[in-house]
Amino acid sequence: MTTEVSMPPPPFDLTGGTPARGGRWAGPGPGGPVEAGEIEAEGVCAWFGGRLVLETVTLTMEQSKVTALIGPSGCGKSTFLRILNRMHEVVPGAQLAGSVRLDGVDIYGPGQRAIDTRRHIGMVFQKPNPFPAMTIADNVLSGLKFSRNAPADRDDLIEEMLTKAGLWNEVKDRLGELGGALSGGQQQRLCIARALAVRPRVLLMDEPCSALDPTSTLRIESTIKEIAEEVTVVIVTHNMQQAQRVSDYCAFFLAEENKPGRVVEAGRTEMIFGEPSDQRTSDYVNGHFG
Amino acid sequence: MTTDSETPTAPPGVLVRSSTASTATLSPRRTLVEPDDAAGSGDQVAPPPTPRRLPTPLRPRDFGTRDIALLVISAFSSFCLTWVIFFQVTSLSGALGFLVVWYVGFLALTWLSTAEVIERSVATDRVVAVVVVSAAMLVSGLVVFIVAWVAYKAIPSIHWGSLLSKDQLHLEATDPNALAHVGVVHAVIGTLEQVLLATAVGVPFAIATAVFLNEVKGWPVRTVRTVVTAMSGTPSVVAGIFIYSLLILTGYLPYSGFAASLALVVILLPSVTRVVEEVLRVVPSGLREASQALGAPEWRTVWSVVLPTARSGVVTAILLGIARIVGETAPLLFTAVGSQVKNWDPFLHDQGALPLSIWSNHQFPQAVYVDLAFQAAFVLMSFVLILFVLARLFSRPKGKRSKNVSEGDDMMARYFIPVPIERPTESEVGQ
Numbered sequence: 001m002t003t004e005v006s007m008p009p010p011p012f013d014l015t016g017g018t019p020a021r022g023g024r025w026a027g028p029g030p031g032g033p034v035e036a037g038e039i040e041a042e043g044v045c046a047w048f049g050g051r052l053v054l055e056t057v058t059l060t061m062e063q064s065k066v067t068a069l070i071g072p073s074g075c076g077k078s079t080f081l082r083i084l085n086r087m088h089e090v091v092p093g094a095q096l097a098g099s100v101r102l103d104g105v106d107i108y109g110p111g112q113r114a115i116d117t118r119r120h121i122g123m124v125f126q127k128p129n130p131f132p133a134m135t136i137a138d139n140v141l142s143g144l145k146f147s148r149n150a151p152a153d154r155d156d157l158i159e160e161m162l163t164k165a166g167l168w169n170e171v172k173d174r175l176g177e178l179g180g181a182l183s184g185g186q187q188q189r190l191c192i193a194r195a196l197a198v199r200p201r202v203l204l205m206d207e208p209c210s211a212l213d214p215t216s217t218l219r220i221e222s223t224i225k226e227i228a229e230e231v232t233v234v235i236v237t238h239n240m241q242q243a244q245r246v247s248d249y250c251a252f253f254l255a256e257e258n259k260p261g262r263v264v265e266a267g268r269t270e271m272i273f274g275e276p277s278d279q280r281t282s283d284y285v286n287g288h289f290g
Numbered sequence: 291m292t293t294d295s296e297t298p299t300a301p302p303g304v305l306v307r308s309s310t311a312s313t314a315t316l317s318p319r320r321t322l323v324e325p326d327d328a329a330g331s332g333d334q335v336a337p338p339p340t341p342r343r344l345p346t347p348l349r350p351r352d353f354g355t356r357d358i359a360l361l362v363i364s365a366f367s368s369f370c371l372t373w374v375i376f377f378q379v380t381s382l383s384g385a386l387g388f389l390v391v392w393y394v395g396f397l398a399l400t401w402l403s404t405a406e407v408i409e410r411s412v413a414t415d416r417v418v419a420v421v422v423v424s425a426a427m428l429v430s431g432l433v434v435f436i437v438a439w440v441a442y443k444a445i446p447s448i449h450w451g452s453l454l455s456k457d458q459l460h461l462e463a464t465d466p467n468a469l470a471h472v473g474v475v476h477a478v479i480g481t482l483e484q485v486l487l488a489t490a491v492g493v494p495f496a497i498a499t500a501v502f503l504n505e506v507k508g509w510p511v512r513t514v515r516t517v518v519t520a521m522s523g524t525p526s527v528v529a530g531i532f533i534y535s536l537l538i539l540t541g542y543l544p545y546s547g548f549a550a551s552l553a554l555v556v557i558l559l560p561s562v563t564r565v566v567e568e569v570l571r572v573v574p575s576g577l578r579e580a581s582q583a584l585g586a587p588e589w590r591t592v593w594s595v596v597l598p599t600a601r602s603g604v605v606t607a608i609l610l611g612i613a614r615i616v617g618e619t620a621p622l623l624f625t626a627v628g629s630q631v632k633n634w635d636p637f638l639h640d641q642g643a644l645p646l647s648i649w650s651n652h653q654f655p656q657a658v659y660v661d662l663a664f665q666a667a668f669v670l671m672s673f674v675l676i677l678f679v680l681a682r683l684f685s686r687p688k689g690k691r692s693k694n695v696s697e698g699d700d701m702m703a704r705y706f707i708p709v710p711i712e713r714p715t716e717s718e719v720g721q
Contacts, residue, residue: 085583146585147585
């Protein structure tokens with residue numbers, strides 16, 4: 001590190017525990033209807049092999065709202081998103097500090113298992129990745145199969161989830177086809193249906209539309225608005241218009257030269273785009289850089 | 291233009307507007323009538339009224355009569371030149387040498403004539419194409435030749451009634467009708483049992499090792515990979531001696547088919563492991579992440595996502611492993627030893643095997659033995675063929691494939707890994 005940074009708390013071992021209160025989330029859990037959750041991130045720092053990439057991010061993603069994470073490439077938005085459902089620790093050499101609470105329970109607390117967390121906090125990736133060896137129907141049910149939570153009303157659940165993801169009318173006659181047979185936009189909506197089927201409290205979306213055409217993008221955006229009532233959505237996007245269209249809240253991430261990424265400004269979307277308090281935010285949302 | 295044909299210079303797959311002047315010279319089969327979309331919105335392509343085939347791509351490298359003539363003339367000139375060199379100038383002899391000189395001369399003349407008639411870059415391209423095509427023809431021709439030769443030697447003497455029902459015990463070399471009383475069933479039984487046992491023992495270990503190599507990180511993985519690679523270089527006769535000295539000489543196992551299958555496992559393990567590892571590596575990491583993000587434990591990810599995605603590849607790997615061991619002779623020499631009679635029990639007593647039958651029968655001077663060796667070889671090759679066909683049939687992924695998946699994609703899915711195909715459907719384009 002050549003530049004001075006304020007000393008963040010030291011990284012802790014992901015496999016060891018942190019002094020945080022353990023606990024379980026209320027509600028019926030995967031399989032039954034649940035309420036949307038609230039995520040509070042406090043003092044989150046992230047390292048990749050000793051290099052600090054994200055510094056003391058404190059952010060609350062409110063229940064049943066859509067929060068957009070915006071910022072130029074390499075500012076740590078995606079890393080932050082992956083910290084929220086413990087996908088960060090899958091990367092070799094990744095470390096982190098701080099705490100992330102889902103409805104008050106620290107997901108990195110002692111006794112919290114990563115796979116439980118991920119069932120409550122789902123994720124949709126940048127590149128559509130339906131399981132190519134499974135049929136469309138099996139793709140929707142895959143999350144439940146993984147958690148040994150076979151639904152009693154299989155067909156109803158498939159229809160419900162595909163309807164929510166806005167895909168039902170297009171695929172209802174071809175549920176037995178392989179997931180790879182769909183177009184890119186359809187595949188991404190299938191991935192959303194798959195993530196919703198485990199009934200998460202929060203859905204994380206990592207640039208879900210960046211590989212798609214404008215029509216598919218619009219359909220996915222309308223899907224996001226529809227599901228926001230039942231599930232809190234956190235979306236990373238490079239598209240300013242998209243952030244304005246879908247999100248209630250916005251957080252602007254920025255990594256200045258040779259410095260780790262941090263949140264410059266966060267607040268209601270109208271505020272971030274309308275009257276940002278920071279000059280850098282204003283420059284970014286108005287397209288002066290990034 | 292490098293060809294003498296007067297076809298327009300449309301790149302492959304580009305639709306040629308029917309009003310374009312150049313279309314006039316196209317043959318009717320290649321003409322593409324595109325709906326006039328000038329009136330409609332430019333970016334919205336109306337769905338075609340009927341399914342169309344794309345025209346055969348027009349390539350600047352297309353072969354014309356001139357190109358064929360160049361090749362034929364080069365080949366002929368080279369033949370004459372070689373004849374002059376061999377029989378007039380020098381006193382060389384030998385068919386192989388003649389062929390090699392002819393081929394080299396053919397390449398040189400092809401380059402020279404093409405460079406003279408067309409241009410130098412095309413000439414180099416043409417020569418490389420000739421080398422590649424002739425290499426492919428040589429290899430596939432060799433395979434066809436081996437199969438045809440064995441069939442030609444075996445089929446005339448086969449007694450179909452006895453081949454797969456009798457063993458070799460009552461072979462009377464002096465009897466003119468000896469082949470009617472003998473067959474290779476003892477060897478078939480032995481080979482089937484040995485290969486099945488070896489597969490049953492070896493494949494689970496091989497797949498587990500491949501998963502370890504692919505899904506686990508750290509220095510032990512590199513060590514294991516090196517060891518597996520080194521193991522694949524084990525000479526098969528050493529595998530036989532290894533089992534012989536370790537288990538048979540010490541009295542743990544009798545000479546038996548099972549001992550043979552253990553020796554075959556030593557051969558099978560590294561080859562299947564490496565191929566399965568390669569196949570698993572191609573599974574997109576996005577699928578693993580997606581599975582983990584759904585809350586799947588790692589074993590679940592491997593079992594339900596990685597292995598099914600690579601299913602056809604894994605089946606192919608197993609098949610290649612079986613094909614590798616089914617013809618192994620050396621590991622069986624010290625273990626199964628070989629036998630003239632049926633022995634159904636792979637765990638006790640000597641057992642025959644097809645490769646052993648070929649090897650031992652071919653050493654006899656009498657024609658019946660040689661015939662029997664060729665029959666065993668014929669049966670062995672039929673086995674391998676049936677295996678390949680079966681594996682191709684079973685390695686298709688389950689579920690119907692969409693109609694809009696073209697044949698090429700389907701081949702991809704059948705022989706390799708089903709890849710996600712990004713292609714807008716009609717309904718999506720329409721909306």
